[in-house]
Amino acid sequence: MxxxxxxxxxxxxxxxxxxxxxxxxxxxxxxxxxxxxxxxxxxxxxxxxxxxxxxxxxxxxxxxxxxxxxxxxxxxxxxxxxxxxxxxxxxxxxxxxxxxxxxxxxxxxxxxxxxxxxxxxxxxxxxxxxxxxxxxxxxxxxxxxxxxxxxxxxxxxxxxxxxxxREFLKKLVAPQHEILLKAIKSNELVFIVAGRPYHADPLIHQKVGQILSDLGVHALTDDVFRMPLDLSETVRRSFATHGQAGSFKNLNMISQWSYPNRVVQTALKVAQLPQNVQMVQLNSFGCGPDSFYLEETGEILKQAGKNHTVLRIDEIASPGSIRLRLRSLIESLNSG
Ligand code: SF4
The missing domain is CATH 3.40.50 (Rossmann fold)
Incomplete structure (x- = not known):
């Protein structure tokens, strides 16, 4: 050769x-x-x-x-x-x-x-x-x-x-499952940041995860729901009154896009979890699929009585306004 x-x-x-x-x-x-x-x-x-x-x-x-x-x-x-x-x-x-x-x-x-x-x-x-x-x-x-x-x-x-x-996915998900389960048990605020795989790019994500961590809350990615979450009976009981299981079957749109489907999956799961589990959706300016996925995720979260926080991001860095927005969201959740 x-x-x-x-x-x-x-x-x-x-x-x-x-x-x-x-x-x-x-x-x-x-x-x-x-x-x-x-x-x-x-x-x-x-x-x-x-x-x-x-x-x-x-x-x-x-x-x-x-x-x-x-x-x-x-x-x-x-x-x-x-x-x-x-x-x-x-x-x-x-x-x-x-x-x-x-x-x-x-x-x-x-x-x-x-x-x-x-x-x-x-x-x-x-x-x-x-x-x-x-x-x-x-x-x-x-x-x-x-x-x-x-x-x-x-x-x-x-x-x-x-x-x-496959191994890569497991490594990406397992530690996030651990953090999420602990946060549910201890009623600590945890945000699932839902976006696209390339929102891991440091110039694209505008440090949203870091800003959340700096504000003292847990920040996970939508990958956390790409594998089944093993909720023990104790954890399950702790939010027995929360939303009913939603599914892709009941959506108002055609769920045909791979990465955006993960955002919908996140909204469906977050809607079923207690109030200390919240979602932040990253939206790149000019994103075609998000023009209708945003409405769908907003509706799912609204029905569960949860906030639908969308951060619009592009090449212009604005960490100050993102920090301000997230801080006021966290304060309102903590005082609610
Ligand atoms: S249009 Fe939206 S889904 Fe498509 S590449 Fe851009 S950000 Fe990603």
Missing amino acids: NKLPIIGIPRVLNMYENFPFWKSLFKHCGFETVLSPETTMPLYQSGTGSVMSENICFPAKVAHGHILALAKAGIDRIFYPIVPKEAAEFDHACDSFNCPVVSGYPEVIRSAMNPAENLGIPFDKPVMNFANLKRLKSACYKYVAQFGVSKKILNKAFEKAVEQQ
Whole structure:
């Protein structure tokens, strides 16, 4: 087998979801991978010249700077797959599509930046479907086979990559379950910050989690409800009078978007938990799916007598006003 190329992976959008899978798959096939650095304002600004639309959401806009950063990182190719669907997660959710911006952005990057021509780096954007492991595997094989990787090696690497992705989710969820259960038992205020996987990007999330922690409350992510929460009988009894179980079956919208469905799942779960469990929803300016998901989550929480707190975030940092908003929310909850 010839020397394998070094693969550059942009730290953007769906990569916040699937990176453990790709890292493991490439490693076990023998590739070296380089991930673009964390987003900073200079990195974002370096790519703004090729952003095609001022109205596109900020998480998409930062992708351009990441491609330029990879071009300077000594890599041989850029790998940024088109991922139309994620793995299905919730019973009764209609589907698990990525929003058109997430799934289509590799194509936008190709046409707006043309990395192969303008940066001299081949840009690979194969279609990968995480909702169907058989198809995913065959697409992975098609991709690595062009570099001489055998089917036998790919098969083993694929198994490990799937396992790695599962392990990653468990590691993400288990400590959050522990904190949530303790907070329910001890009646401490806990906020579930619901957004998108790429809201983990420090320039995108505007430090909402940190601000909540600084204000003395627990802050968890919507991942906490991506695995069943084991509520003991004692904890269950402590909020026996709270909301009834809701479900994706009873929504007023089509629950077809994977990441936004996690926000609805969070609202459904928070609605069933005691008043000390609250939700804060992050909304990136220009987000298409949120234009109707916001109404749905608001309605679910309202019916449970809970606040629907939405923080609108974009490239303009406003930690002062976010802090003020959260502080007054916490004070009103503590005095209620
Ligand atoms: S779900 Fe919203 S924030 Fe995310 S990429 Fe799509 S439009 Fe942007």
